[in-house]
Amino acid sequence: MAQRIDVKDLNIYYRDFLAVQDVSMSIEPRSVTAFIGPSGCGKSTFLRTLNRMHEVIPGARVEGTVEMEGVDLYGDDVDPVAVRRSIGMVFQRPNPFPTMSIRDNVLAGVKLNNKRISKSxxxxxxxxxxxxANLWNEVKDRLDKPGSGLSGGQQQRLCIARAIAVKPQVLLMDEPCSALDPISTLAIEDLIHELKKDYTIVIVTHNMQQAARVSDRTAFFNIAGTGKPGRLIEMNDTATIFSSPAEKATEDYVSGRFG
Structure with a gap:
């Protein structure tokens, strides 16, 4: 189910502005890869290119290749909707559909893909x-109640349930815990550990401790200054990034000297 992603020489543009420059990396299946770096360095922009969410913004485009198990996701014959079905996204703030029940929220992606499905x-x-999504025992007796009635942490797990219902190969998470309290954050982190058995997971986080706790590999992005493109500075096993990084900028960031 989980798939490998290979990115080569990727440049990301908003019209003429080069936002992220020359990124190459491999993301291993059944693992958690964390993207870290200061605000504005292109982490979330790069994350959105992995399932072609970037191109829904007018004027946005990429150069280079993003391949999943050897298939170029930006190939002329590739349907971007199919890409987003294979590579799910969980956003920074929980976004269950407010007028839908918990049950209908889970099924929303399946129905959006026009799949006919029996009640059973x-x-x-x-x-x-x-x-x-480790949510069943908390909501099984109120599946017909609105998803918006859940707590913030429960709403985020509902969004994860909605994402995995369509059986993706990859899960992208853009700061999934930034709006949550510490207990809910721990629940999401525990869930990430469980999900990586079946999925390739990529997470953007500003929380250094979270990156150290949940990820197998970490990629550090940085930016040379305002108006400059974000760049991938270093990527390695998480333990190495946090204990003996190759680049001084990485060491300065993970030790809290800037960012």
Missing amino acids: DADDMVESSLRG
């Missing part, structure tokens, strides 16, 4: 997705 299959999918 839908029931199974709702339960398995909510179990996968």
Whole structure:
């Protein structure tokens, strides 16, 4: 189920502005890769290119290649909707559909893809997705209640359940805990550990301790100054990045000397 992603010589533009320059990396399946770096260095922009969310912004484009198991996701014959089905996204703030029930939130992506599904299959999918997001026991008796009635941490896990219901190969998470309290953050981190058994996970985080706790590999992005493009400075096993990075800028950032 989990898939490998290879990025080569990727440049990301907003019209004529080069936002992220010359990124190459490999993201291993069944692992957690964390992107760290100061605000404005292109972490989230780069994350969105991995499932072609970047190009929904007018004037946004990329040069270079993003391949999943050897298939160029930006190839002329590749459907961007199919890419986003294979590579799910969980956003910074929990965004369940407020007028939908918990059950309908889980099924939203499946229905959006025009998949006809029997009630029994839908029931199974709702339960398995909510179990996968460690939320089933908390909501199984109120599936018909609005998703917006859950706590912030529960809403974020509901969004994760919605993402995994369509059976993606990769899960992208853009600062999934930044709006959550410490207990909810711990629940999401525990969930990430569970999910990596079945998915390739990429997470953007400003929290150094979180990156150290949840990720197998860490990529450090930086920016030379206002108006300059973000760049990948260094990528390695997380333990190495935090204990003996190769670049001084990485060491300064993870030790809290800037950023």
